[in-house]
Amino acid sequence: MACYYHNNREEVAKCIDCGKYLCSECASHINPPTCSSCAKQYAKKAQTELYQSVIIAIALLIVGIIFSIWIGNPTGMLFIGIPFGWRILNMLTPRFFIWMPIMGWVIYFLIKFLLSYIIGFIALPIYVFRQVKNINNAVKASKLVDAWGKM
Numbered sequence: 218m219a220c221y222y223h224n225n226r227e228e229v230a231k232c233i234d235c236g237k238y239l240c241s242e243c244a245s246h247i248n249p250p251t252c253s254s255c256a257k258q259y260a261k262k263a264q265t266e267l268y269q270s271v272i273i274a275i276a277l278l279i280v281g282i283i284f285s286i287w288i289g290n291p292t293g294m295l296f297i298g299i300p301f302g303w304r305i306l307n308m309l310t311p312r313f314f315i316w317m318p319i320m321g322w323v324i325y326f327l328i329k330f331l332l333s334y335i336i337g338f339i340a341l342p343i344y345v346f347r348q349v350k351n352i353n354n355a356v357k358a359s360k361l362v363d364a365w366g367k368m
Contacts, residue, residue: 221252234259253362260359267352274301274345298337301344303329305336 220226220240228238230250237252244250251259281297306329 256362257359260355260362264352264355264359267348267355271345271348271352274341274348278341296334298339298341299330299333300337301340302333302335302337305340306333 218228218238220228220243221232221237222243223240226240226242229241230239230244231237232239232252232255233249234251234255239250239252243252246253247256277297277300284296285291
């Protein structure tokens, strides 16, 4: 079979998503072999997910600011980071807590909530910074895929 993009070249691989035949040049751009149209779709999906996560983080920040102004205390800002602190603690939590009695679970979740409250205040800005960096990388990758598709 011939390459989908280059009729004069022999195929060496197939796109893992759509099954288009690819020559050695086309197959070498992305590993595992992916055609340019599937790569574009993947890049757009990744960008959309990154934008959504940053929008959610910014919305939480706005809610935290409004809550802090409403109660007249800046500690309301700490609530915005709880989901992000919880996510970090989930990565660190050992699996042996499965065998605890009910009171152990209550104490565990109270401690985890308080730690999430504190860690999240630091984790949220770091998360937003990383997501913005990932968006920039996704935009660059999308431009590379566009240039590759025009070859």
